[in-house]
Amino acid sequence: METTRSHHRGRVVIAGAAVVLVVAGSLWWTKTIAFTSTSVVQFSIDPFEAPDDSRSQTFIAAANFPHELPSTGERLAQNLGGNASDYESDLAITASDAPGLAVTARGRTPSAARTLATDAAAALRSILEELNTMDILAITFTVIPPTT
Structure with missing residues (x-):
């Protein structure tokens, strides 16, 4: 026993x-x-007619936009909840190889990093679209999500 x-x-x-x-x-x-993933907000502009009736094309780069962009973390907090500081420490926004901005996100899992990078790029795109309404150029911003 x-x-x-x-x-x-x-x-x-x-x-x-x-x-x-x-x-x-x-x-x-x-x-x-921690895992990282990067989404890109790609810039593009359609050719436009110049004053001399010729077709022109403008090339844009990340430097064309103000350095003091509204906080992407604040926009994410509005959309997803929480505080801006919850997101800002896990995000980095840099120039990309193609015309545009790269949003790199850090997460605990690969899926979390991909989701945060895509959501942050979408938030950044909406900020850039709001800033673009003040400009005469018709710039298109496209989010390219991270590949698996």
Whole structure:
């Protein structure tokens, strides 16, 4: 009888230790591992007629836009909830290889990083579209989501 009880107690101790290791490992994983993903807000403009009736094309770059863009984090907080600071620390906006801006997001899983990058690029696109209404050029902003 005593050996059965001690054998059962040994299994409980092993199961408890396994649970503690899984919980501790999960907490460590979520704090130390981060995935990144990048979406692009691509700029394009249609050719337009110049005053001399010729067709012209304007090339635009990220430098054509004000450096003091409204916070993408604030727009995400409005759309998704939370505070702007919840998003801003996980986002980086830089110039992309193609005419446009690259939005790089950091997340705990690859899916979370992709989703945040796409949502942030969409928010940035809406900000740029609002700024573009003040300009005479018809610039089109297209979000190119990250590939898997």
